[in-house]
Amino acid sequence: MNKHYFLLLAGIFLFFSLRGVAQQPGDAGVTEIIILHANDMHAKIDNLSKLAYLADSLRKLHPYVFLVAAGDNFTGNPVVDMIPDKGYPMIDLMNRCGFNLSCIGNHEFDMGQELLNKRVAQAKFPFISCNIDAAGAVLKQPRPYVVLNAGKDISLAFLGILELNDQGIPDSHPSNLKGLKFTNGLAKAREFSWLKEKYGILIGLTHLGIEDDVKLADSMPQFDLIIGGHSHTVIEKPMIENGVMILQAGANLKYIGKTTIKVKNGKVVDRAIELIAMNSLKNVNTEIQSLIDKYNQNEEFSKVVGVAEVPMTGYDELGSLMCDAMTNCLKIDFAFQNKGGIRVLSLPKGDITLKNIYQLDPFGNKVVVFNLNPSEIQSLICYAFNIEKNIDLQVSGMTYTVKTNADGSCKEVEMLDPSGKPLDPSRDYSVGISTFVAVTYLFDHRDPGTASPSTSAGCLIDYLKEVKKVNYSGIRRAEILR
Amino acid sequence: MKVNINSREIEIFRGATVQDAVMAFSERSCRLLKKGEILAFDRFGNPTEPDGELTEGQIITLKKTKKT
Numbered sequence A: 001m002n003k004h005y006f007l008l009l010a011g012i013f014l015f016f017s018l019r020g021v022a023q024q025p026g027d028a029g030v031t032e033i034i035i036l037h038a039n040d041m042h043a044k045i046d047n048l049s050k051l052a053y054l055a056d057s058l059r060k061l062h063p064y065v066f067l068v069a070a071g072d073n074f075t076g077n078p079v080v081d082m083i084p085d086k087g088y089p090m091i092d093l094m095n096r097c098g099f100n101l102s103c104i105g106n107h108e109f110d111m112g113q114e115l116l117n118k119r120v121a122q123a124k125f126p127f128i129s130c131n132i133d134a135a136g137a138v139l140k141q142p143r144p145y146v147v148l149n150a151g152k153d154i155s156l157a158f159l160g161i162l163e164l165n166d167q168g169i170p171d172s173h174p175s176n177l178k179g180l181k182f183t184n185g186l187a188k189a190r191e192f193s194w195l196k197e198k199y200g201i202l203i204g205l206t207h208l209g210i211e212d213d214v215k216l217a218d219s220m221p222q223f224d225l226i227i228g229g230h231s232h233t234v235i236e237k238p239m240i241e242n243g244v245m246i247l248q249a250g251a252n253l254k255y256i257g258k259t260t261i262k263v264k265n266g267k268v269v270d271r272a273i274e275l276i277a278m279n280s281l282k283n284v285n286t287e288i289q290s291l292i293d294k295y296n297q298n299e300e301f302s303k304v305v306g307v308a309e310v311p312m313t314g315y316d317e318l319g320s321l322m323c324d325a326m327t328n329c330l331k332i333d334f335a336f337q338n339k340g341g342i343r344v345l346s347l348p349k350g351d352i353t354l355k356n357i358y359q360l361d362p363f364g365n366k367v368v369v370f371n372l373n374p375s376e377i378q379s380l381i382c383y384a385f386n387i388e389k390n391i392d393l394q395v396s397g398m399t400y401t402v403k404t405n406a407d408g409s410c411k412e413v414e415m416l417d418p419s420g421k422p423l424d425p426s427r428d429y430s431v432g433i434s435t436f437v438a439v440t441y442l443f444d445h446r447d448p449g450t451a452s453p454s455t456s457a458g459c460l461i462d463y464l465k466e467v468k469k470v471n472y473s474g475i476r477r478a479e480i481l482r
Numbered sequence B: 001m002k003v004n005i006n007s008r009e010i011e012i013f014r015g016a017t018v019q020d021a022v023m024a025f026s027e028r029s030c031r032l033l034k035k036g037e038i039l040a041f042d043r044f045g046n047p048t049e050p051d052g053e054l055t056e057g058q059i060i061t062l063k064k065t066k067k068t
Helices: A003-018 A048-061 A088-097 A106-111 A113-122 A185-190 A194-199 A210-219 A286-296 A314-330 A354-360 A374-388 A435-440 A456-467 B018-025 B027-035
Strands: A030-038 A065-069 A101-103 A145-150 A154-162 A200-207 A225-227 A239-241 A244-247 A255-264 A267-277 A304-308 A334-338 A350-353 A366-372 A393-396 A399-404 A410-416 A429-434 A450-455 A478-481 B002-005 B008-011 B038-042 B059-064
Touching: A030 A048, A030 A154, A030 A225, A048 A065, A048 A088, A048 A286, A088 A113, A088 A286, A101 A154, A101 A200, A106 A113, A154 A185, A154 A194, A185 A210, A194 A200, A200 A210, A200 A267, A210 A225, A210 A239, A210 A244, A225 A255, A244 A255, A244 A267, A304 A456, A314 A334, A314 A366, A314 A393, A314 A429, A314 A450, A314 A456, A334 A374, A334 A435, A350 A354, A354 A456, A366 A374, A366 A435, A366 A456, A374 A393, A374 A399, A374 A410, A374 A429, A374 B008, A393 A478, A429 A435, A450 A456, B002 B018, B008 B018, B018 B027, B018 B059, B027 B038
Parallel strands: A030 A065, A065 A101, A154 A200, A200 A225, A225 A244, A334 A429, A399 A478, B002 B059
Antiparallel strands: A030 A255, A145 A154, A239 A244, A255 A267, A304 A350, A334 A393, A366 A429, A366 A450, A399 A410, B002 B008, B038 B059
8 A cells, every 4th residue: 555545544544533432433423522621720830731742632532622710710829819910921821822711719808899890800711600790899890600602502501609608798898899889699690590591501610619519500400510629629520419429629720620511412421520630731832931931030039038947837937937027017006817818838948939938928918907905805816716716816015925714715824025014904005916817806996996907918028027037936925724 | 607627616807818718727827728738628528729719607627638
């Protein structure tokens, strides 16, 4: 056989064998659609070059490949979150990967509504959510759903749904949610069950967490798929609830979900999932990788602001450093840092860079200063302690010991100034706490508090630049006496 | 909010992660979770990343990883 003729035949065979089952005998009228799905990427951009290569490769072989995100694209990487135009690199890279759609997750609000509007406008794909009412807010009203088409005859309706906490708002700083109204996503979704009738295929693109995804499936068997996020669940095997397939691909782009659906007469007749570990992929889109390298090499973040003389580990050491920075920065008597705001649990010995700071304290919380008497300070400490019946607040400017009741709750707090004397019950002290603690912790205070212009991270940078070297080895300022 | 770790109810702040709740459950378990010596699973048997955000009433089970 002529060599060229053989190669031509081999090429034709390969082409048709890779076109997917839609063209295979016995599958007449069946169309195969691939949905690649990520969730909770949290601004982890490094694997987006692999995702781009994977998506491009699949698009060359299959006519219908969609790439979607189930929310929380932001918050978790300072090169994305802590630049003046917050979030820009993430959307830039998602555009280049060819994302078709994202739902809104709670951390989409972290950058504030104005910037979120900017990011939505930058995106070449829509952000959807059915349970946000933005009338009267800065945020532009998101669409509840979008319809993606696979050819002329197949339509996939994607419905976006956002989680709400027990206060009825998504888990973001309340100041970022001004003017927004939220409704229960599970109830609201039922109002859109007509999408199934109209379009034939209904997919939930949710940021609810696995527990609520299961409740959603139980109440709405109309969904063919629920592509979820929020709980960072790694679903490796098909999870079917009430006939609905529930999907989620971990977090931080360690995995990508590849779900293949087969459609006949406008209805899903088969579903298959594959969870792809990104570290198993070797090829990258080199153009996107160059851009990722450029974003990562932001010189600003490599700047050294101080030196750790010894490694710093745990909430006591790191929290004490953060509190000292606040008291020093604002010239206040005491500062408290809640455990949830300490986002890394160790800093190695050596140079501390801006990137380290923003990983430790990524939220951009401002410091609020209250004038509190010792009784009010005790109520703050007790409220925080009772959340977990354990130390929650690290402190600067004083030490304290929580004495507990028989049930482990806070009975009273012994508070000592740096000279070891009890605080003076007749005077007020200036106390700095993050806006998050100020808004969400319930404690007695006559003073409504005043927000300082400083963020806790900004204070930390200034403090390290001033003192240059720090050593918090073995520091423990808060104790429990059970 | 309340979550459940290995059949024990844990009261924890809103927005807490699996790792935060495991820390409240037991510091030792949290250390092992971070080292990858134990894994967290939801009530459906799916593994959950330590930085996964919890919702009210969520049930988490900690299991030792299989030694090879």
